[in-house]
Structures are given as C-alpha cells and as structure tokens.
Amino acid sequence: MSNVANEADPILIAGGGIGGLAAAIGLANKGLKSLVLERAPKLGEIGAGIQLGPNAFHAFDYLGVGDAARAIAVYIDNLRLMDAIDGQEITRIPLDDAFRARFRNPYAVIHRGDLHGVFLKACEDHPLVSLRTNAEVVDYDQDENGVTAILKDGERLKGTILIGADGLWSNVRKKVVGDGAPRVSGHTTYRSVIPTEDMPEDLRWNAATLWAGPKCHIVHYPLRGWKLFNLVVTYHNHAPSPEAGVPVSHEEVRKGFEHVAPVARQIIERGQDWKRWVLCDRDPVENWIDGRVVLLGDAAHPMMQYFAQGACMAMEDAVAISHVLGEEGGPLDEALARYQELRALRTARVQLQSREIGQHVYHPGGAHAALRNAVMRSKSPDDWYDIVSWLYGSTGLEGAVSA
C-alpha cells in the first residue's frame, strides 16, 4: 500500500467531534484533504466545560490553533483537592510559573462549545477540509485501492483511509475491533453550567476544585472569562445502563450527596437544569487498525473522565496521525502501524489510571480516605510535577509512556 499524499480521494473521517475535527485540520496542514462525516444535523458540542493539561496546548500548537485556543481559555491558579466530609483542603497543585516552565505550557479550562468552535472555524477556513452533516457512517468496505464509507441512507463514499473518530459508541470500531458494548462503570455524572453570580461567593475560586467523598465527588471551575461556573458531580450508584444527557430533577442529584459537608452540598443546590450521564469506558486494546481503517479518540480508547484527558488524548491522536501520514511517509500500512505504536501505550495508561484515580483518590471513605489525605498532604509541588510529568511533559509523539 502506498502512502496517501498523492492520491485523489480524500481521507474520510467518521465523526466531527473534537477528535475528528482536530485530525482534519492536522491533516490539512500537511497538505492532505479530508471529508468529515458527522451523524448529527449540526456540528457542535454540549455546553459544559473541559479541563486542558499542558499536553493539550502542545497539540494546539502542532495543529495550528494555539493562538485561537489560548485566547478563549481560563487560566486557573490551582488544582485543588478538598475532603467533602470535613470540608478541609487536602492539597493543591500550583499551576504557576514553575508549572508552566516545567511543562512549557499552562493548565486551563475552557467551554467545550468554544473549543469545538476553534477547530470548526479552522476546518471551515481550510480548502482541504470538507464537512458533511446528517452523514452517519454505518459500515465500510475496502480493497487494495481504497476504502468506502457506507452511510445510513446507503450512500457510498470513496476515500484513501477511513478514520473512525465516531466516539464511545463507534460504528467503525464495531468492525475493526468487534468487542461489543462499552463497560458500564456504574458511576453517574450530573452536569450543570451556572452564571458566576449563582455560585456560592466563598467558593468562587480560580481553581479546578474537586471535593472527594465516599462514592461521590464534586468538581467546579470558572468558564468563559469567569461569566459561568461548570459543575460536574459524580455519584457511584451502580447504575446498570449507559445514558447521556438525560434531564433530571434537583431531588435526584441531591440524593448522592446527602452525606457530604454543607459547604460542599451547597454547590448541588446552586445547580440548574441538571443532566445525567452514566459513564462508560473500555479496556485498552491493541488492534486499532483494519487495513485502511483506523480508530482515533474515544472510538479507540474511551476512558473515565477522572484524569480530565479524553479530549486531550483525542487531540494528541490527531497530532500523531497527521505526523505519520504527512511527514514520515512510507507505505500506508507501516504509517498506520506507526500511529498505533505512538499512541497505544500512552492512551492505555491514561485509560487504566483514570479508573484507579476514581477508586483510590476520588471515591474512598473511612480509613482509605484518611490514608489518601495523609499521602497526598505529604507531597510537595515538585513531587506532583514529577508524578504527572509523563503525561503533561509529552507531546504524544514520543511513543512510549515516559516524558
């Protein structure tokens, strides 16, 4: 198989989420044309927040959207971990000049819609990217000369490669990996975005704050130039089936947090229009490739959100696929294998550690929580920086798991 640079058909990308659009613009910057096929009638993202480690900024710069992303981010001062039972601070990780010097970039929070909009604008402005909505990829065929994406209405579209960036419930993955439905974690997350004036005044911190309690946790941080606060609260209630974005009553959200300190509980009271997700992830796998078809983002490595890295990993994937197809050259099968080699171990580590963090840091109670507090309080900022250096220090192109 030859590489794609000289071929007439576009690279097909199933899914116009953050991962799919990031891949499209990364490929376009290397002179490679793509056609993004999005199932929804409109390209967009839900109105919640997202945290971005410095590795996201390494990816933004590589993808040519660094200035646009930096302009809309909120730069927080700390990652703050609180004990939701006694209301005391456990630890805080400063995100100051020392952090930025160590990782060459900041830590920030951003509105998902705004971040998606940065990629969308870059794609719309680039002549090598085409975007189609109402285009659900349900299957594909391939032969020596190319791949065909098959849409729900039966239309067949020819391409050189098909990138499955179609998220947690990926149709493309069904054929590439065939490992059934995602694992239902039993953790239920409720999300709300509120005006800053509705946030309790004593908690309007310029931090990504996490209140950790037995089988539950609460996260909040400012968004959109401090006009909004993002609230994400999670309850390990053994929910049996997956859900996404279901509107729920205030009463239901309260139930999971009756045992936490009033200072943390007041956050629940301030939320509005709560929506419910039952979280899913998967075990890491080693087969992201089927001939000319390859997976990216949540389709390849869906993870719990506890490391706040799912979108960051999708953007790093976009960097890696652009790099191998646009710069390394060589036969296509070798380029795709190289992409997987660059990404698989690193994303597997984030997938598995995201689960671990939930169990050992965010949700313990009793003696387990006391041990967590003691261990975490014993660490200096430099200790923390060492712990996350494999993640934040890497551009995702180093391949393995160390910085």
Ligand SMILES: Cc1cc2nc3c(=O)[nH]c(=O)nc-3n(C[C@H](O)[C@H](O)[C@H](O)COP(=O)(O)OP(=O)(O)OC[C@H]3O[C@@H](n4cnc5c(N)ncnc54)[C@H](O)[C@@H]3O)c2cc1C
């Ligand atoms: C509560 C919560 C908090 C999170 N917080 C963070 C955070 O702070 N930081 C972070 O980095 N990550 C976070 N994440 C993870 C992050 O949201 C995801 O990892 C990221 O959105 C994955 O991007 P993606 O493009 O791979 O998939 P998606 O965002 O799922 O996009 C897939 C796109 O494909 C479309 N689609 C689906 N199927 C098809 C098909 N068959 N054909 C065509 N189109 C299709 C969908 O409509 C969608 O537009 C969080 C996740 C959750 C649930």
